[in-house]
Amino acid sequence: MRLSPNLTLWGRANSANVQKTLWALEELGLPYTHKLVGGSHGGLDEPSYRAMNPNGLVPTLQDGELTVWESHATLRYLAASYGENTLWPVDPRERAMVDQWTDWTATTFQPAWIAVFWLLVRTPPEQRDDKAIAAALAKTVAALRILDANLAERDYVAGDRLSYADIASGVALYRWFTMDIDRPAMPGVENWYRRLQERPAFRKAVMVSYDELVARLAF
Numbered sequence: 001m002r003l004s005p006n007l008t009l010w011g012r013a014n015s016a017n018v019q020k021t022l023w024a025l026e027e028l029g030l031p032y033t034h035k036l037v038g039g040s041h042g043g044l045d046e047p048s049y050r051a052m053n054p055n056g057l058v059p060t061l062q063d064g065e066l067t068v069w070e071s072h073a074t075l076r077y078l079a080a081s082y083g084e085n086t087l088w089p090v091d092p093r094e095r096a097m098v099d100q101w102t103d104w105t106a107t108t109f110q111p112a113w114i115a116v117f118w119l120l121v122r123t124p125p126e127q128r129d130d131k132a133i134a135a136a137l138a139k140t141v142a143a144l145r146i147l148d149a150n151l152a153e154r155d156y157v158a159g160d161r162l163s164y165a166d167i168a169s170g171v172a173l174y175r176w177f178t179m180d181i182d183r184p185a186m187p188g189v190e191n192w193y194r195r196l197q198e199r200p201a202f203r204k205a206v207m208v209s210y211d212e213l214v215a216r217l218a219f
């Protein structure tokens with residue numbers, strides 16, 4: 001039995017991790033309330049927020065009595081509850097591929113690209129460390145080459161349709177393609193980015209200005 005959704009997303013719209021949950025909510029066409037907290041909105045140290053999320057980070061997702069944090073856990077929850085055979089493949093073999101790329105994003109791809117974003121965009125120019133930027137860029141390019149080879153074989157990260165693996169990894173793309181960096185050609189990734197930009201949910205959740213974060217290390 002499925003309960004009807006009673007969803008609230010907590011988190012600022014210019015957070016990449018919040019964007020994953022937001023993209024999934026939009027992709028699934030679910031009704032939800034969006035509460036802007038974190039960053040310049042504050043609120044993460046409030047006892048009521050810490051009671052929901054002891055890390056004091058965003059996103060946090062509520063669905064009725066359920067509270068869940070960790071962006072990839074929110075994706076799996078939404079996909080499993082409301083995305084059967086769309087974002088959530090029921091076949092365990094198909095889902096293994098989705099989980100493989102989602103966990104790879106958490107452990108390998110996102111730490112690399114987030115480092116580039118922090119070292120280059122969030123760090124004020126006078127404090128930038130060119131060597132650290134070059135090292136983070138090399139790691140990101142190495143990870144993207146793995147994605148690129150995968151996407152030479154298929155339209156989406158784990159097969160021929162969008163899954164939560166595309167959401168976990170694809171939030172990086174708007175920043176990757178708009179940062180002031182040299183990008184080696186990667187046709188698989190570029191075509192994937194083109195396909196994602198055709199989706200209203202991607203444009204609404206991910207193609208969001210990050211001007212507020214430029215030269216800002218505070219949060």
Ligand SMILES: N[C@@H](CCC(=O)N[C@@H](CS)C(=O)NCC(=O)O)C(=O)O
Pocket residue numbers: 012015016017018037038039040044056057058059069070071072219
């Ligand atoms: N592993 C967590 C990381 C959450 C995280 O680091 N969130 C950042 C934003 S992307 C945050 O809350 N920063 C403090 C703030 O926004 O004020 C997840 O995937 O949800």
